[in-house]
Amino acid sequence: MDWIDSAIVLHVRPLGETNAVLEAFTREHGRCLGLVRGGRSRKIRPALQTGNLLKVEWRARLSEHLGFFTLELDKPYAARSLDDRLALSGIGALGNLAGLLAERDPHPPLFDMAALVLDHLDEERLWPELLVRWELRLLAELGFGLALDRCAATGTRDDLIYVSPKSGGAVSALAGEPYKDKLLRLPPFLRASNGFAASHQDVLDGYELTGHFLERHVFAQRNAPLPPARQEFLRLLRKALG
Numbered sequence: 092m093d094w095i096d097s098a099i100v101l102h103v104r105p106l107g108e109t110n111a112v113l114e115a116f117t118r119e120h121g122r123c124l125g126l127v128r129g130g131r132s133r134k135i136r137p138a139l140q141t142g143n144l145l146k147v148e149w150r151a152r153l154s155e156h157l158g159f160f161t162l163e164l165d166k167p168y169a170a171r172s173l174d175d176r177l178a179l180s181g182i183g184a185l186g187n188l189a190g191l192l193a194e195r196d197p198h199p200p201l202f203d204m205a206a207l208v209l210d211h212l213d214e215e216r217l218w219p220e221l222l223v224r225w226e227l228r229l230l231a232e233l234g235f236g237l238a239l240d241r242c243a244a245t246g247t248r249d250d251l252i253y254v255s256p257k258s259g260g261a262v263s264a265l266a267g268e269p270y271k272d273k274l275l276r277l278p279p280f281l282r283a284s285n286g287f288a289a290s291h292q293d294v295l296d297g298y299e300l301t302g303h304f305l306e307r308h309v310f311a312q313r314n315a316p317l318p319p320a321r322q323e324f325l326r327l328l329r330k331a332l333g
Contacts, residue, residue: 140169
């Protein structure tokens, strides 16, 4: 078995004195693990930082084996964000959540969205909005997509401002009025086919929305809370947005 792909570093753990095991999110082959010979060396270690984009080659005698990675650094997103705590925490949150994907199950559109987030980390007003959209897509890829294009109660596509915390369906202002205290807010920028710019509150409401369903459908099934990396990211984001 032998393939070449683009990969985002998710996690690295040491193996012995010189080697490391790389967990990477690849575009065409999904989340994969492989041994990196010399992965703890001064030469290779800087490339193996969470969030970096790599060009990798994976080899194994049989597909079910751990295999070996050889790699080349493509874009050093982690190094570019060393002086930006918020960006680093966003990278950590993304990498942590991408680890939810089943091993070797490809998700090319989700990979492309992750690469888009990382490529815009120097645009502080844009990338948190992109990361919300990525979390929304992650829910869909995990089988828990939200229906935000029409009202779950009436079928209308107009004036959608709420989301049911149980069904994940959008709810119009009129239909949701009697229950508005129990509904989640649907930020305008997450509605299907719209051109709304996201305010600071919209972005925070977006994370509340995706966080609710990640907790309900994914982490509750594992008897676990939302990852500390995501919670720290939101703490820093709230502070940054005032």
